[in-house]
Amino acid sequence: MSLENKIFSSKEKADSVLPFLVFIWRYIEVKIGFYGASKAGISLALYFKEHGLEITGFYNRTYEKAIKASSMTKTHAFKSPEKLVEASDVIFIAISDTFIEEVSKNLYSPHLSQKVLGHLSGALTSDAIKTECRGKFSLHPIQTLRGQPEDVQILKKAVFSLEGDDEGKKIAKIILQKIGNKYIELKKEDKVVYHLAATVASNYLVALLNFSYLLYKKIGLEDEVIFSIIKPLSSASLENFLKDRLNCLTGPAARGDVLTLQKHYNALPDEKKTAFLELLKLTADLIFEKSDKDVYEKLQQFINSVRW
Numbered sequence: 001m002s003l004e005n006k007i008f009s010s011k012e013k014a015d016s017v018l019p020f021l022v023f024i025w026r027y028i029e030v031k032i033g034f035y036g037a038s039k040a041g042i043s044l045a046l047y048f049k050e051h052g053l054e055i056t057g058f059y060n061r062t063y064e065k066a067i068k069a070s071s072m073t074k075t076h077a078f079k080s081p082e083k084l085v086e087a088s089d090v091i092f093i094a095i096s097d098t099f100i101e102e103v104s105k106n107l108y109s110p111h112l113s114q115k116v117l118g119h120l121s122g123a124l125t126s127d128a129i130k131t132e133c134r135g136k137f138s139l140h141p142i143q144t145l146r147g148q149p150e151d152v153q154i155l156k157k158a159v160f161s162l163e164g165d166d167e168g169k170k171i172a173k174i175i176l177q178k179i180g181n182k183y184i185e186l187k188k189e190d191k192v193v194y195h196l197a198a199t200v201a202s203n204y205l206v207a208l209l210n211f212s213y214l215l216y217k218k219i220g221l222e223d224e225v226i227f228s229i230i231k232p233l234s235s236a237s238l239e240n241f242l243k244d245r246l247n248c249l250t251g252p253a254a255r256g257d258v259l260t261l262q263k264h265y266n267a268l269p270d271e272k273k274t275a276f277l278e279l280l281k282l283t284a285d286l287i288f289e290k291s292d293k294d295v296y297e298k299l300q301q302f303i304n305s306v307r308w
Contacts, residue, residue, distance in 0.1 A: 042073065042147040048175070057073075057075035089116065123195040
């Protein structure tokens with residue numbers, strides 16, 4: 001199995017060679033600073049501190065946000081990027097993906113060549129860091145974060161992804177060793193698909209749940225009732241998927257019950273009909289993988305009949 005496809009445990013030495021172990025012990029006390037007082041940056045600063053890593057503080061273009069972040073994390077608020085760089089061995093660029101390249105291009109310090117820079121983007125590679133420095137990496141926690149103290153508990157179960165140049169990955173692995181989380185090491189060309197998969201499991205899952213919510217709302221149910229229905233239903237579906245992915249599907253699509261599917265289709269407003277068919281196509285893909293040929297063909301016939 002290649003390194004890029006393997007998930008490493010917190011105690012596993014991915015590069016278990018003597019030079020790397022020597023490197024770890026030599027640079028174990030790295031000082032970490034954050035350019036950007038983002039939710040993810042604040043959450044990670046809190047989490048890193050929980051595990052004994054030294055956090056210098058935050059710089060943010062809006063100084064008040066840096067003060068707020070430093071207050072929450074009991075660190076320093078820097079008034080200039082140069083001061084942040086000087087005080088830190090590792091600088092996380094914790095800002096929107098759109099501005100990572102621009103900020104890194106304009107980042108200046110006479111000590112920058114001695115520093116390691118990383119960012120928290122799931123979609124961008126370390127190549128988005130456009131400045132000369134000692135090393136570059138991208139370290140992405142596969143979790144939704146709100147920039148609150150309770151995120152520390154959420155992050156304990158999170159898997160991280162890592163990508164970067166050799167020097168950048170060495171430093172990032174020191175951090176990963178300290179916090180104890182599992183991680184995967186990605187190829188540059190796999191980052192976009194990796195991030196897409198994460199958004200489907202998170203953001204688009206929320207959108208799908210909201211689709212269900214709005215349908216229940218349409219028949220006049222109150223929120224409390226709707227949530228009491230959705231929570232156990234969706235939770236059980238997730239648990240069943242994790243236990244037995246190919247055999248967890250239930251309902252009319254799993255049975256090839258096209259009469260019920262037709263009723264569902266007819267009940268939808270016109271603008272939602274296409275979305276319903278696309279979801280049904282994704283469901284059919286799972287049924288095809290399960291090798292349930294009869295049901296798969298029934299679904300395909302239904303999709304083709306209503307589409308045209």
